[in-house]
Amino acid sequence: MENTRRMRPHYRAKTMAWRAAFFALMLCVCMCVFYVPVRAEYIGISDPTDVPEPEAKATYVLETTTGICIYGKNAEERLYPASTTKLMTALLIVEEGNLSDVVTFSAHAVNSIPYDSMHISIQPGEQLTLDQVLHAILIQSANEACMGAAEHIFGSVEAFVARMNERATELGAADTHFTNPHGLHDEQHYTTSRDLALIMQEVMKNETLRAVMSKATYTIPPTNKTDKPRYLTNSNRLIHQNGQYYNENIICGKTGFTTPAGNTLVTYGEVNGLSFIIVIMKAGQGKTFQSTSTLIDYFEKSLQIVTVANVFDYAAAVPSANGELVYLQPKEGFTLLSYRDDPMTDLRTEYSIPDMITEPVREGTPLGTISVYSGDRLVGKTEMVARADYGLEAPVVQTTGEISTTPVTTEAEVPRGGGMAQLFRFVLIAGGVVLACFVLYLVVAMISASRYRKRCKRIKNHLYIRERNGSGYDKL
Incomplete structure (x- = not known):
């Protein structure tokens, strides 16, 4: 009988199984020790080309x-x-x-x-x-009401128009120039769709303007020149409940038309918290109402807003002159x-922040500021603010350092800790790893058991043959 000792197959299967189990246990321990929460994956956009294109x-x-x-x-593009x-x-x-003033x-x-x-x-x-x-x-x-x-307010139309242009510049409407307060055609009276959106954004901050534009009708009572009331009807058909183009998600808007300008419409709507x-x-005629309604309906089905639960997930650290780190957060x-319908799994951030405080x-x-992108698409942007007071033994100022003109592209700094979403994500990952290791254990055990049975069968057959030949067992 040979003196060489070899591990029997069933011992080898048990050893491999114990190794797999030990590996799974160590992996879970390492995940617990070195676990750093990951931002929640936000649900995102499908192909932006799916947005219905207006006929304009x-x-x-x-x-x-x-x-x-x-x-x-x-x-x-500059248009009228x-x-x-x-x-x-x-x-x-x-x-x-002053809205209570009397205008003559x-x-x-x-x-x-x-x-x-x-x-x-x-009159x-x-x-x-x-x-x-x-x-x-x-x-x-x-x-004539504009004139x-x-x-009444500025003493002359020219002074009023000059202030219109100043205000447009203040709002960032750099491609806008007004020559009158009403919009009747003039070659030098132009704007862009982007600039109109910026102006409308400022208008919507004023509750009075929002309320006025939201009215489908209005009545001006008799005046010193007429004993009959004037009944006004809003030209924005999207807010008339019994009209062809009514859309409940449209709050207000302003229409426009001249032959050179064509039909123009600026609308404000709300849906899904957006x-x-x-x-x-x-x-073309009627296309502004139809296209606007189609767009708002598309957004209702496709978009939603996600509030970042923990803004410190997007924090950034900036060194200060005294060696401390100043934490900024959205x-x-x-x-x-x-x-x-499109998970935003490839989130990245760009910071435009000071190099030093x-x-x-x-x-x-x-x-x-911070900008968050999913792939190449901007999905969020806001100001970065100081998380706490720093160096208040000296006089406090509202601006510090020079803002970097070159955005820093990085993954957002994520602190240890996190919330329930991160914990749930960790549990899912750890459970998946354990399950995978258990499946691996079963596969290894089944393969080893199969090999063991085959070897036992071969040994049995070999012994039977040698017994028949009278060769004995001393060589086994």
Whole structure:
């Protein structure tokens, strides 16, 4: 009998099984020790080309909660705004005027507009409150009302228009130039769909303007020049409940039309916690209402807003002059724009923040911005603010350091800790690893057992043959 000892198959199977189990246990222990929470995977967008394209020269769709442009077509092309000009006119009326004032219309204000343009037949010397004038401008699109308001607030139409252009520049509408307060055609009176969205975004911050534009009808009572009331009807068909184009998700908007401008519409709508500004310029008759309604319905089915539960998941550390680290984080309420049917698994961040903090900072001080991308698509952007006070033994200022002009692209710094979502994710991963190791154990055990049975059978056959040949067993 040979003196060589070999491990029997069933011992070898047990050893491999114990090794697999030990490996699984060690892997789980390592995950527990070195586990760092991962951001929740947000549900995102399908192919953006699925967005229904409006039949118009230019389109711009802005989601105001996140500040993200969802769709743009010829967004920087200069076009004529027609009566959507009145958005800026109305904004200046509420910012610079007193709505309880009485406006007395001059002959120039009444007679300087073409009679075949939009008006409510105001007469020279007629008196209306500025609030009534505002309703006439935004609901009936009355051109002489714009002229009277401009003269009343700034003394002249020219001064009012100059302020319109200043205000456009302040809002970032760099490709906009106004020559009048009503929007009747002028070669030098132009804007872009993007600029109109920026103006509308500012308009929507004013509750008075939002309320006025949301009205389907309005009545101006008799005045010093007429004993009959004026009944105004909003030209925005999307808000008329019994109309062909009514859409319950549309809050308000402003229409516009001249022959050179075509049909123009700026609309504000809300759905699924999202707020949309939709600008459509130079479209055919009826196409603005139809296209806007189609877009808002698409967004209702496709989009949702996701609020980041723990903004420190996107924190960044900036060195200070005294060697400390100053932690910056997005403002509370940071949201990401989510398309339902495409998980955003490839999230990355870009920070535009100071290279170093050189002066004291108070908690909440804005110190740059963060942009979050899914692939190449922007899904969230907001300010980065100081997480806590730093260096307050010195005088506090509101700005510190130089903001880097080159964005830093990185994965967001994620602190240890996390929430229930991260814990649940960890449990799922750990459970998956254990399950995989258990399956591996079963496979190894089954293979080893099969090999053991085959070897036993071969040994038995070999012994039987040798017994028949009388060769004995001493060589086994």
